[in-house]
Amino acid sequence: MFSSTLSLAALGLALIAPTVVNAHGYIHTYEIGGTSYSGWLPFSDPYESPVPSRIERKIPSDGPILDVTSSDLACNKGGETGVKAIATAAAGSKITFDWQSWPADHMGPVTTYMTDCKGDCSTFDASNAKWFKIDAAGYTNGQWAATQLIANGAKWTSTIPSELKAGEYLVRHEIIALHDAGAPQFYPSCAQVKVTGSGTQVPSGSSLVSIPGLYTIAEFPDIWSDSFKSFSIPGPAVAFSGSDSGSGDSEPASTSSTHASTSSAASHTASSTHVSTSAETSAHASATSASSHASSVVQTSSAASASKPSSTGTGRCSSKTKRERRGMVKRHVSHQAKRHH
Incomplete structure (x- = not known):
């Protein structure tokens, strides 16, 4: 009996281990035009x-x-296919x-793109889309956009351009x-949004890019190198730059300073399209309880930003040497200490 129980426990730990190692983050909730919508919850929704x-x-x-050449880069694996639900929001x-969590050492840029579905988003194939950038932030004043996202409770806010023509769009965040030097990791997600209003403009020409290709x-x-000083965000300039649609990487604070502005959405949970978190929270917590979410829970201490995991090509992370961390520690620890203590 003891041997059987031990075997089952070992099997359980073996199944949990890959989840713990690979745990990163995903968008748990969207607040769009004052309404709250649940994101796709990958650890519970498929089983409901x-x-x-x-x-x-x-x-x-x-x-x-x-893989920067993969079609999965557009809207994640399987995201080229549409869904039936759609949010509605006015231009502007x-x-x-709202990310479920984000590891403090996974530093990098944050961007938001949109593409016109040319009609019905539920039947639109994202693999052929032409995207325009509405928001982007990279590395400014010694801080990464992802670090700022963490400081804002794992939330990031972008604005639908006020000039944008009404219609159905994909929003890619x-x-x-x-x-991991030399092996960037991409975490894209796409939501379907019906934009309303009197706008007449649609970006074209140099504002449009293909993904993959970008x-x-x-x-x-x-x-982590001592020589690292700056970063230029790939892709075109922010479309409709004269509007309140994002400030690019020059002032990332202005793209995320409104992260607590959707209080009226908190009570909007009437349908299955809207926030439904209990099943996801339970499922995800049970899968990662063995390590207390060591690799995925949002870190708020200055020490967390000093360790550098490294990918082996499978999305898994491991520690970097002290020498390679030294340059990044000098730039980030003092700022993190100021912000979180």
């Missing part, structure tokens, strides 16, 4: 009956896309992306984790 209807296209897990409205020739730095 009936499967919930979400505005976010399905993602398989909280892991990254590693705020969209807040992404964090790029640069903790990062094919992009250069990502070794952020």
